[in-house]
Amino acid sequence: MIPGAHPLEALRIALSSAGADDASDDPVAALVKAAERGCASRDLLLVVDQFEEVFSAAEGPERARFLDGLAAAAGNRDGRVWLVLTLRGDFYDRPLLHPAFARVFVPSVVSVLPMTPDQAESAILGPARRVGVEVEPSLLAVLVVEAIEQPASLPFLQFALTELFDRRTDTRLTIGAFRELGGLDGVVSRRAEEAYGHLDEVGRGIALQVFLRLVRLETGARHSRRRARLSELTALDADPVSLSEVLDAFADHRLLSLDRDPATGDATVEVAHEALLWGWDRLARWIEGHRADVRRRASLSAAAEEWRASGRLADYLLAGSRLAEYRGWAEGTELRLAAPEREFLEASVRHHEEERTEEAARVKARALLERRARRRLRGLVASVALLVAVGTFVLLSSLAGRPPDVALLFAGYGDGGYRDTIAAGFDSAARELDLSAERAVLTYRRPDEYGTELERLSDEGVDLIVASETALNQARFEAIAADHPETHYIALEILTGRLQNVAYVNFEDQEGSFLAGAAAALKSRTGIVGFIGGAELPVIWRFEAGFEAGALAVRPDIEVRIVYLRGEAGSGFDDPAQAQKVATRLYRNGADVIFHAAGSSGLGLFQAAYQVSGEVGEHLWAIGVDADQYREIRYAVGEDLAAAWRDHILTSMLKRFDTAVYTIMAEHARGDWMGGGRWFGLAEEGVGLAASGGFIDDIRPELDRLSSRIISGEIEVPTIPARMRGTDEPRSPER
Structure with a gap:
């Protein structure tokens, strides 16, 4: 089986084909039962290919259920189920985040090391001899050298041998044909460029749209291929004849694989060789130039699917800042939306505009009545004034x-x-x-x-x-x-x-910071995250308390390191140089995500994330505050530097001043004035997380669930840091 986005369904099909009992009702229970009793009175061998898709494509709850089932089956040492999983090396750490599965995974790992020269020679000659093909000695020598010198060369070797077989002279694979292909480095790119070059302008535009839907972006790992239904591609508002020509051209060159979903029978399309994602220079440039677009489109597609699954309930439509973000993105992106995505976005916009129109009409009518009342009052005052000869x-x-x-x-x-x-x-x-x-x-x-x-x-x-x-x-x-x-x-x-007569507007900073902490912990690979505060003040303690609580809520074993900047009279909020030094130290000591509540000092955090990432060869993250710093950072440092920093701004904790101001102005216009303290949190859409870069789209469902639990009161976010609670003297954070 290949997990895909729905590993439980893939498991059901695999077990049913092997004759397992009750697989259609509960595939996990059927797998555990097979471990105890066998499958149709026999032992069962379950091979899960492309196991990394469990972590890159499946949603959290389904992933957890699937892994729990595998752990239970594999944990039965006297059982009758044997598991073989193939996992890309750059995903090795992902299974370790699930304790029950990690216990059976770690002692069973067999690392597939790079081939030795003898192994490479056998891999080349063995299949050739089986079909009666001879490999020229000079070609064999070059293939062996290039295969063992290049990391991750096996997909390129596989593709090159297939192409050489098609270009064989009688029964010989020749060095001349290999050189025409461009060598092991260029074989995939050259073949892809050949297919691309035969397309007209319309076809080339469609090729970009198609391939950017066949890639799944990963954080801290190479991109992976994504299997798409053909119906998704035909819904792109592209000429069907041109689309068919594009798919056929790349399929004929063995670059796309056309198949059917085993569960539904729907036609599917995917990249035939994952190496194409980085081996074809043009595609690599497309991916690099559209990172945020690809992430945002994937998130929009998932939200649209949830809406359709709900029966198109209005509660599942986009609203507030999320609608504004997606609407602005859709108007400016080069990517085409599929028909279901367009329908979802258009329905969200219509619903939003209908609500705003109804609210504005109510407020306008109320305001008109009040203005008429004021005018009548002024008229009365004027009349009295005339009677007393004011003039x-x-x-x-x-x-x-x-x-x-x-x-x-x-x-x-x-x-x-x-x-x-x-x-x-x-x-x-x-x-x-x-x-x-x-x-x-x-x-x-x-x-x-x-x-x-x-x-x-x-x-x-x-x-x-x-x-x-x-x-x-x-x-x-x-x-x-x-x-x-x-x-x-x-x-x-x-x-x-x-x-x-004053509405004193404040924000539930701890609630937005809780989500920032959860995002940091979910994205952290080292298990260490950091917080930088501008000064030891009660208002900043709310940020610290929320951030730490959010991180621990999703990963109880996470380590949160707290640092406050030094300075007199709030100077810690305007000292980017000091913040850069502090952030650099945190990053070098293991933190890979840092949140700041330090005003313009946060510029130093962004500089450190960018600089230290290059030094240590790891992608480090920073989280902004107040405004969407991914978008707005250019106002502070210019577009050139902002472009370099943006890839490291995971998200920003937003304080929605616009929402607060609009809400209270509307209340005033309706005559519903409420003076005194006014607090805006998640329930009032006064705080939240920005998603401009698309970097948190993959964890958005979990963040939305946490937000709902905060709004309902199920989660009560602390306003006092953990280091201060339950003690007479607060512990000092690191400085």
């Missing part, structure tokens, strides 16, 4: 100078960070709720510019003011807000406040 001119001047409904006081657009997300939420709410708006941009070139501008807007009678930068100006802000009790304010990230 018509004063009345008309007052109405002509009517203030905007809402205003934003902030430090400007274009930093690529949280300020832009604040502005995005403000602009969306003003536009969709039909509110007149003013944006006051701070330059900090005048003394007390913040207080002066806030007071001006308040005195003018603006109904609602969104105030950024309040944490730096809290005393001045609250004094002005207290003097204007009829004005509503949104104050961002002030932990405490006493005014009911």
Whole structure:
């Protein structure tokens, strides 16, 4: 059997073909039963080829069930089931992450070492002699040398011998034919280029789409081939005749394998030789240039499949930040979506727009009623004023100078960070709720510019003011807000406040950090992850506590190393050089994923991840904070450096200022004002993880399950670090 994406189904088919009892009901139970009693009164030999697909293609729960079954069967030393598994060497560590299976796996491993010259010669001559073919001595010598000198050369040797057999002279395989093929290095690439070169422009475009659907990207391992249903390829909105010509061309050159799924009978397509993924230069460039696209498409396809399996329930559609990410990606990617993927994305967009339209209509109607009420009140006041001889001119001047409904006081657009997300939420709410708006941009070139501008807007009678930068100006802000009790304010990230006309907005940082910790642990290969904090402050402790709890929740044996930067008065948040030194030390001491809550110091973490990866020859990860640093890092360091760092930014813990601002502005417009502390967590879509690079798409189902458990209250995320809980004196982290 070959596991594929559904190893339990593949096991059912394999056992049924061998006559195992009850395989159709529960293949794992049937396998365990066969280990005890045999299969049809005989011993059973189960060969699982391409065992790495259990880890690269199958989902977590099905993978665990399958491995548990193999472990139970193999663990029965007196049993009647024998297992043979073939596993690529770069996947050797994956079985070790499953304790029960690891116990039977480790003592049974037989490492297939590179061939010796004698073994290579036998591998070449043995099959040739069986079919009466002679190999020229000079060709044999070259093949043996190249086969033993090149790592992972067996697929190339296999392909070369097949091609040489087709080009034989009488019954001889010749050195001349081998040189025409381009040698062992070039045989696959040359053959693929030959097939590609015979295609027209339309066919070449289709070839790119096809091959990028036949690869599965791995982290810390070489890419692997992916088996696709033919129906998936025909759903690409490509000319069917051209698609057929492409598939036939590469199949005729033995580069694609056309088969049928043993479970469903559906036609399938896959790369015939996994070596093609890195041996064909053009395909290798395609893969390298579309890494994020391939990951994102695979994730979208999986989500679409879940939606269809649910009966197209709206709960399974994309929403919020995930919808925005996929929608933006789909508009800009070169990859074509298959019809089911397009249907899923379009249904998500329609559902989102319908919800927003309904909400906007409700809010707009409520706001219109309130504005009419205010106008009637102003008319009444004006009438009274006339009766007491205030004067018509004063009345008309007052109405002509009517203030905007809402205003934003902030430090400007274009930093690529949280300020832009604040502005995005403000602009969306003003536009969709039909509110007149003013944006006051701070330059900090005048003394007390913040207080002066806030007071001006308040005195003018603006109904609602969104105030950024309040944490730096809290005393001045609250004094002005207290003097204007009829004005509503949104104050961002002030932990405490006493005014009911102010919504003090904060975020459940520990919840987003919990997911960051889970992602780090799931991606870690060394079992060591790190956290870098900008300063020992209660707000940063929430990040640390959540990150550590999330990592331990998915891997209880994970080691979490905590480091805080040194500095006076918060300088640890603006010291990339110190962060780079700390991160470099953590990486060199075994950590392979590090999360930072250290402001702009995080730039040093990204530099360290990129630099140390090159030094140690391992792919190291960093996790950003606040904004989607995969996308926004270019604003801080420029596009060239950002391009080098992006491959190491696993994800970012997002704080959705746009969601918070929009939500409270909508409440204000509806007349549902709630002052005081306002906290935004996972339930309110106020925090989450970015997925721009596509690096967490493979673990997204597990992260979504954890998120649901947090929202339901099943998981309560701590806000105090473990090192401080249950002790009179907190332990100091590493520095």
